[in-house]
Amino acid sequence: MPQTDDVNLEEVYAFALQLAKDAGKLLDDAWRARCNGDGLVDQVEKESSVDIVTQTDEARAGSHYSRTFKDVEAFVKMKIESRFPAHHFVGEEAYSKGASRDYLIGQDPTWCVDPLDGTVNYTHIFPMFCVSIAFLLEGAPVIGVINAPFMHQTFSACRGKGAWLNETQRLPLLRNPIPPMPKDAPKGCVFSCEWGKDRRDRPDSNLHRKVESFVNMAAEISGRGGKGGMVHGVRSLGSATLDLAYCAMGSFDIWWEGGCWEWDVAAGIAILQEAGGLVTTANPPEDPDTAKIEEVKVGSRLYLAIRPAGDSPTETARQGQERTVREVWKRVRHLDYVRPDA
Amino acid sequence: MPQTDDVNLEEVYAFALQLAKDAGKLLDDAWRARCNGDGLVDQVEKESSVDIVTQTDEARAGSHYSRTFKDVEAFVKMKIESRFPAHHFVGEEAYSKGASRDYLIGQDPTWCVDPLDGTVNYTHIFPMFCVSIAFLLEGAPVIGVINAPFMHQTFSACRGKGAWLNETQRLPLLRNPIPPMPKDAPKGCVFSCEWGKDRRDRPDSNLHRKVESFVNMAAEISGRGGKGGMVHGVRSLGSATLDLAYCAMGSFDIWWEGGCWEWDVAAGIAILQEAGGLVTTANPPEDPDTAKIEEVKVGSRLYLAIRPAGDSPTETARQGQERTVREVWKRVRHLDYVRPDA
Known part of the structure; x- marks a missing residue:
């Protein structure tokens, strides 16, 4: 080879x-x-x-x-x-x-x-x-x-x-300077998500977990028992690849999704990472405040992407992205997409 | 004048x-x-x-x-x-x-x-x-x-x-022939909807009514107490105007939204109607099966748009569109956007 x-x-x-x-x-x-x-x-x-x-x-x-x-x-x-x-x-x-x-x-x-x-x-x-x-x-x-x-x-x-x-x-398009992550993220963020094809209407199905997560991200700050994220907008395009591309552009601040396969995300991840974005896992760890934020595995089927960011006076770009990851994790449910030998 | x-x-x-x-x-x-x-x-x-x-x-x-x-x-x-x-x-x-x-x-x-x-x-x-x-x-x-x-x-x-x-x-782009509405619509349809800016997390708020409607449209056919619509895809673009334009193109089969004003929809309605689409009210009437399907009022703030359709062997284009309107009405909630003197 x-x-x-x-x-x-x-x-x-x-x-x-x-x-x-x-x-x-x-x-x-x-x-x-x-x-x-x-x-x-x-x-x-x-x-x-x-x-x-x-x-x-x-x-x-x-x-x-x-x-x-x-x-x-x-x-x-x-x-x-x-x-x-x-x-x-x-x-x-x-x-x-x-x-x-x-x-x-x-x-x-x-x-x-x-x-x-x-x-x-x-x-x-x-x-x-x-x-x-x-x-x-x-x-x-x-x-x-x-x-x-x-x-x-x-x-x-x-x-x-x-x-x-x-x-x-x-990319990102706005780069003079690259905007830092919003200080109250996910507030101020455009949140991209997909409804997907798993539409089973069973208690705790992926559909229900997704919708609960979407509503947490969207609701007013005081809502959802403190989980309201009041994102600036919720978008669904129907293409994981383009979701990642628009994160790289800086258009979408956050993309959260489960169920994709390697070919759906590999090119998008290459582009987003090179633009300065962060890609990690969709599923929240036990302690979202302290867990190490691992780089994504391309075949993990669970993705949380954050757009390229600039430094702010109080934190580095990476710190802002990691803060955003943790705030998303606090508002989303585990999704049930497995890789049998993962 | x-x-x-x-x-x-x-x-x-x-x-x-x-x-x-x-x-x-x-x-x-x-x-x-x-x-x-x-x-x-x-x-x-x-x-x-x-x-x-x-x-x-x-x-x-x-x-x-x-x-x-x-x-x-x-x-x-x-x-x-x-x-x-x-x-x-x-x-x-x-x-x-x-x-x-x-x-x-x-x-x-x-x-x-x-x-x-x-x-x-x-x-x-x-x-x-x-x-x-x-x-x-x-x-x-x-x-x-x-x-x-x-x-x-x-x-x-x-x-x-x-x-x-x-x-x-x-428009619509597919016109040799223009496809009829799917026989089990909303199944087979691309459903476009917007989360909007009203994010109040109160029982029966517009946010909750919208999300309940979205989930009805998305869920498997057997789900949601018979209201499951199993649409082919759910899309949210963040532009009422472009939602209407993509209905005129034939890309979106159904757009359902409340809260827009005249300038958000007037041009889109002109284009969609000229392409052969139908635009009526978002809010379901008392009897969705028999109510007359009125042409939209541009200033009504409540919109349900259906793409241009072709005739099928069993129904005219208009019949297929009206059937789709009724099936959407059965799955969506009333939205609370008023025009004080309407």
């Missing part, structure tokens, strides 16, 4: 950037073709199920979405394999074909790709869909490129080279 | 289109200037209050947001007044200066403008902000133009001339 030392990051980054743009063009062509009547309207649903992914391939069979997804994944995989034949490739398709539920990404140079993130958005032609391409070394995402063709937005980052919107605007 | 007969709609439409693009350019310049350090970061909050609007002007004083808002409104008003001096002009500024809470738009030719919709988004530089310009005759929005400069999206419509994205793509 190739050694990490052999990898020329600059070369890989340039390749990934072009690849995301080319793949984004395929997505762009595909939705435009649908508008011209080429392709049925097929609102294929991933029904509520613990086993979402394995069910998906069947449900998608024959649908336009499925064709687009498979075409773009095949294109990206082919391009990577011919240019970097020794690298690993991890995608949703590979996973759903029966890989175990182990962590999928090891120490070797690995590509992790979601050819079409924002499934439901794409199906309904809501612009928040994208292709997401990450490259990892020793399990860490060091390159990420996200292309959202409908909105003409490309987010990219390579470790040590900054994070960028459309290769010209450095 | 000018008579409706004197109005040349084609001339007004061309003028409104150019005006929205010019005003959008001002917004685009303003956020870019902030990125370059010109302007403080000022997350001015409209605190929770029944009387949100009158409080706003003070809270905004001196902020970058306030300057941008006022500059763009002054520009738009000046342009309209010099070209069409006999027309009325209604904007948030005029209203907050002490106009009564009467319906603001009468029978005469009237412009209704929101120079910057998506306040919180703009403040945090999340791309979902826009300028919104409507022209009304006899109280009905007959022209609407929305420009969202960060995303390069212009939505426009003039009665009888179709609704358009960027003047080139007719």
